[in-house]
Amino acid sequence: MEVSSLGPIDISVSGLRAHSKNIEVISSNVANAQSTDDGKGQPYRRIEAVMKAEGESLGGVEMEDIVGDMAEFPKIFKPGHPDADEQGYVKMPNVNLPVEMMNLNLAARAYQANTAVLRRYQQMVETTLELLR
DSSP states (O other): OOOOOOOHHHHHHHHHHHHHHHHHHHHHHHHTTTOOOOSSSSOOOOEEEEEEESSSSSOOEEEEEEEEOOOOOOEEEOTTSTTOOTTSEEEOOSOOHHHHHHHHHHHHHHHHHHHHHHHHHHHHHHHHHHHHO
16 A cells, blocks of 8 residues: 655645536536537536545545436427427436536635635745744
């Protein structure tokens, strides 16, 4: 078993990278919440970021994968829509905007928490250097 311990800067930077990517994924879901054709004849499929811990010991976080949400596409009745079926129903993306906004808020808070750690660490270093003078 490899033992690695990352410092607070490394952990915070890994969190910033991971949550930045997560915000991009969530933004893609929000932007495509009404996209009924992804170019392949299907509605946009919601995607999710999968994160995992770096290494086996105390450390940062990394983006492991981006996966599609396999939930069913909801159907709405819109007979005049170009993507409507014979009965007038249109398959819509499986994106739930309130859930996406909540996820975006959580990812933004996690990003802010990592920047706060970096600021505190910088203040500690500056205070230490001031004391050494």
